[in-house]
Amino acid sequence: MITIITSSRYKINRQKIKLFVQSIFEKEQITSEYSLNIVFVGKNKMKSFTERYKGEKEALPVLSFPYHEKIFDDREILLGEVVICYPLVVLLSAERNKRVDEVTNDLIKHGIDNLIK
Numbered sequence: 766m767i768t769i770i771t772s773s774r775y776k777i778n779r780q781k782i783k784l785f786v787q788s789i790f791e792k793e794q795i796t797s798e799y800s801l802n803i804v805f806v807g808k809n810k811m812k813s814f815t816e817r818y819k820g821e822k823e824a825l826p827v828l829s830f831p832y833h834e835k836i837f838d839d840r841e842i843l844l845g846e847v848v849i850c851y852p853l854v855v856l857l858s859a860e861r862n863k864r865v866d867e868v869t870n871d872l873i874k875h876g877i878d879n880l881i882k
Contacts, residue, residue, distance in 0.1 A: 771805035775851045778866065785870050789877055795844070801880075802846040803873060811850035826853040827872040829879040847876030 767783045786801060806814070811824040818828065831845040849872050858868045 766800040768800065768802045769805075770802060771851070772807070775805050776865070777805060777851075777869075781866065782869070782873065786873065786877070789874060793877075793881060795881065799842050799844045801844050801877070803876075804846055804848045805851045806848060808850055808852045811848065811853070814848060824850050824853060826850050826857060827876045829876040831880050845880045847873055847880070849873070849876070 767786045769777065769779050769782055771777045782803065786803070789795075790797075790799070808824045811828070812822075814828055815821050815823065815825050818830075819825070826849065828848045829845060830848070832843045849869065854865055854868050854872065857863075858865045861868065
């Protein structure tokens with residue numbers, strides 16, 4: 766199961782993201798017993814995560830937190846969480862002359878790669 770957590774102020778296409786993550790899972794042969802949380806946060810929240818977990822004093826565009834723990838009555842394993850700073854996604858999109866969806870996908874892929882490799 767792919768769970769997307771976000772504020773209503775961020776323009777997130779949940780269906781596209783879920784399909785994208787499912788394609789990564791298929792390519793990487795990650796079975797359906799694994800679930801993933803994707804969380805979109807603001808710059809202040811990401812800065813506090815980065816400071817707490819990485820010891821850096823600036824917001825990063827993406828952080829990954831691996832869990833590998835059983836949930837839901839031992840039917841699924843939570844692979845982890847990918848936390849994305851939506852305001853930085855918008856800035857990176859402008860800098861790279863890419864669509865927001867493309868940069869979002871790049872960051873999600875990067876986050877998943879960090880969880881599985």
